[in-house]
Amino acid sequence: MTSNKRTLIRYGREVQRLRHEAGLTQTALANRTQSSKSQISDVERGKGAPSASLRKSLDEYIGFGRLERLWEDLTGDGRPAWLDEIATAIQEADAVYEYQALAFPSYLQTEGYARAVIRAAAPWLSREELDTHTKERVARAQNMADTPRPMLWLALDATLLGRRYGGSETTQEQLAYIAELAKQERITVQVVPADHPRHPGNAGAFRVLMMRDTPDVAYVEDAEQGRVLTSSAAVTRRRMLFAALQGIALDPDESIKAVHEEMGNLENE
Template sequence: MTRPNDLNPWDSPRAFYGAELRGKRKAAGLSQDELGALVFCSGAYIGQMENATRRPPLEMARLLDAALHTDGILTQMCVAMEQASQHAEYFRLAAELEAMASAIYQYAPMIVPGLVQTPGYTRALIRASRPFASEEFIDKAVATRRERAQLLDRADPPEVWFIIHEIVLNTPVGEAAIMHEQLGHLVQLIEQHHVVVQVIPMSEGAHPLMDGPFKVMTFTDAPPVVYTESAYSGQLLDTPAVVAKYAKDYDLGRAVALSPDASLAMIRAAMEDFAP
């Protein structure tokens, strides 16, 4: 785990925030546990914010300002970080955690996961869901999603495992050529061992993951979290018992899905079905 004294506050806005929080806490004569008690969280969570593993949501920043009598400075810094992000407000913290994760386990019941979408697929998907969006808005969204995907090309990429439903493979998003390219891209990532994909076939019927999409993220030096999302909102869950339930559900999903090899064969077949 990164020690607070090793943290360079100029590495990132989040590191600067952590350094400021640590300095304000020490100036107030409080331990991490004591400050955590004042803002209704654990001392460990305070430590994670100080070493830049986690950035607090806006409401937590307000609580910290009130507890430390810091005249809103931590809240202002939090707002500035959020405004600098290219992601939707509800996804910003999840996107930061995704970039730091050592492993990502995601269930996608309806669409290809964002990390492995092609620009054409992303563009067609956004245009279908937001028919009145400007081209500028869509261009920005496509670029942001491509930036997220760069974590797969790192020297130390996270372990990425997807469970998708067969519906994802058979639902046309855009023209046939777009789907052919998208499924081909997914095949390439699998063959290059960047991701593992398992498919839950239609024939499986009811299965353990029918409550909706979610993503489990684990970290080398921090507790795991779960991210769930609906159309215009998302939620990060870090209660250990809740995270454990999602992890168990994911394991059950892997058990009923096709094997990685059989899944790859199904993806290839679907790709050929969309061949121009």
């Protein structure tokens, strides 16, 4: 596949780091790899895709296997996702279509809800690590709320509304936040009935990112990690799956009514 800008920047930063670690100047590395200083500079700044021969030489002299593995991870379909890469891609997208069944998307979480979800998923984190992760997530959520793009369309399994991360008060705050974003037309929400006999969301959470200047991508989640899908066939399949979810979901108005009904249930708990 054609390497996108984020891939080139990440690869270039690692080349620069390893060059410094080896104590080499750009000129010295260029001499060893039979390239030029300007080529090395372009690679390190993410300005150009390195040829296969240059990647091989860079890996031989400073990577020792690490640069080739990084390149494969960054450019292969189904590769592991870098969390900051996904966060950046969402900000740069024109539209995001996302299905979730366990928790609201991280970029739409309140502070209390984010802390509870992170703690539940990673109980081994120290208090300091938990604080750091929560702060980063809340900052991304605030940025998302303050900007008009990307367009956000969520398909949520109905069981998600009944989950009580952080307790009733925290959940109430989170649901109210989602309802307010929908009222402001910042997001569109559709709730998928959990008892539908042909529920198309059984493969797990995913999102499709409609990009401005680069090919569209999909991001899928499993129990251990997320994966980025870049092939047009894989992205198209996720678009079709999202359309199938929309087809059985409540309409946006009825979905927000469902959110308010759950808020009412919380008041009685």
